[in-house]
Amino acid sequence: MIPGNFHYHRPESVDDAVAILAKYGDEARAVAGGHSLIPMMKLRMADLAHVVDLQAIGDLKGITVDSSTVTIGAMVTQHELIASEPLAQAAPIIREASLQIADPQVRYVGTIGGNVANGDPGNDMPALMQCLDATFVLTGPNGTRDVAAREFYEAAYFTAREDDELLVAIRFPATQGGYAYEKQKRKIGDYATAAAAVLIEKDGSSCSAASVAMTNLSDVPVYCQGAIDALIGSTLDASALDAAVAAMQEAIDPQADNRGPVEFKRHVAGIMLRRAIERAASRA
Amino acid sequence: MDKMHFKVTVNGKQEELLVEPRELLIHVLREKLGVTGPHIGCETSHCGACTVDMDGKSVKSCTVFAAQANGADVTTIEGLGTPDGLHVLQQMFKEHHGLQCGFCTPGMITRAYRLLQENPDPSEEDVRFGMSGNLCRCTGYQNIVKAVLASAAELNAVKEAAQ
C-alpha cells in the first residue's frame, strides 16, 4: 500500500504553515503524527497534492499549567500527555483516557491536535475535550480565533476549522473532583465501541457539578446536557444514574458496523456511562 | 514528482539517498538500504512487525513517510546484536522460546528494547501493556512476556554487578 505522490513541505513557523495551506487550498493538508492521515492516504481515500509536515514548528509543542488553566500545543503526542506530571495533577482524566488510545507505538507519534482536528467519530479526545469544556485555538491567514470544543464538530470529518486554518493549541480549566474515562473496545489498541468521559464534583453527598460526553456513538462526539442535569443536585443514587443513562440514550445515535449492531452499542454505552459515573463519584 | 535528498542514520551508519517523499520508511529500509529485519506484516499500522526505534521512540515504520524520517536516527533489530554477540533480549527470546515462527520477532524485540529503556523493572502487566502494539500470529505471547521479563532481570543483574 503506497500513498499517492505529493509535494512535501516542512515549515518552521505557524505563519509559514498557514501560508502554504492558504496557497494550495483543499489540495493541501497538514500532517501531524500521520497515524490517521497516512492510513487514509495508503488506502487512497485521501489524495493530496501537498503535505505540510508540522513537526518542525516549535510553537506547537509543550504543555503549560498556569494557575488553573491548562494549555496543550497541538503537536503534543499522546505519549507526552501520559508522561506529564503537571498535567496529571491538573486534569488526571487526560492520562486515563490517553492510556486507552491505540498502542504504545501509535501514542509515541499520534498528537492531541491530530486527534481532535481529524473529526473521526472514533477518536477519543474529541468527547474528552467536550467534557472538559476545552477551547480550540485556530490560526489562519486572518489571525487567531477560539472555538469551543462543544461547537467544533459538525459531522464525521467536518469541523469548524477552515482548510487554511491550523489548530495551534487546546486550552481548558484544570479539573476538580472525580473523573473517569471508561472505554469498551474489541481488543487493546482498538477504537471505542462506546466510551464515556465523566467529571463529578460533590458538596457533601450531593453532586454539585458534572460533565458527561460520549465517544463513537454518533457521527460527532455527544456532550450530554440531559445526563448532566440528571446528576446535578442528586446524591448519585441509583435513580439518578438511571435517569442519566436514559438521557444519554436519547442523545446518542449509534450506527451498526463491525463493532456491533445498534442495540449492542446502546447497551455498551449504558454500561460505560454507569461505570464512569460510579468511578468518578468514588474519586470526588 | 521531485525526489528529495534523504539522510538517515540506521544502526549507527549514515546513509544518504534520493527518495520520493511518499515512500514509507519500511520500504526505504528494506528495499533501498537492504535492512530487512523490520518486517512488513499487516501494512495497516496494527501488527507492529515493522517496528523500529526512531529518535528514541518505537514507531511502526509502515506508517512513517520517508519525508518525516529525514534526519532521523533509526535502530532496527540489526542494530541490537549480532549472531555472535546476541543482545540480551535476543538471547532470552531464544532461551524462553519466544520466537515460534519468528515473523514478529524483530518488531517484538525492537519494541521491548525501548520498553526496557523506559521501564527497566516492569511488572508482567507493564510488559503486556507495553507490548500491546505488537501482534504474534502464532499467539505465542506467554513466552514472549517471559523473555522480556527475563531480559529485564538479566540487564538489572548486569547493572548491579557493575556497581
Ligand SMILES: Cc1cc2nc3c(=O)[nH]c(=O)nc-3n(C[C@H](O)[C@H](O)[C@H](O)COP(=O)(O)OP(=O)(O)OC[C@H]3O[C@@H](n4cnc5c(N)ncnc54)[C@H](O)[C@@H]3O)c2cc1C
Ligand atoms: C492502529 C491504530 C489504532 C488507533 N486507535 C485509536 C484509538 O483507540 N483512539 C483514538 O482516539 N485514536 C486512535 N488512533 C488514531 C491515532 O491516535 C492518531 O494518531 C490520531 O487520531 C491522529 O493524530 P495524528 O497526530 O497522527 O494526526 P494526523 O494523522 O497527522 O492528522 C489527522 C488529521 O488532522 C489534521 N491535523 C493534524 N494536526 C492538525 C493541526 N494542528 N491543525 C489542523 N489540522 C491538523 C490532518 O490534516 C489530518 O486531516 C489509532 C491509530 C492507529 C494507526
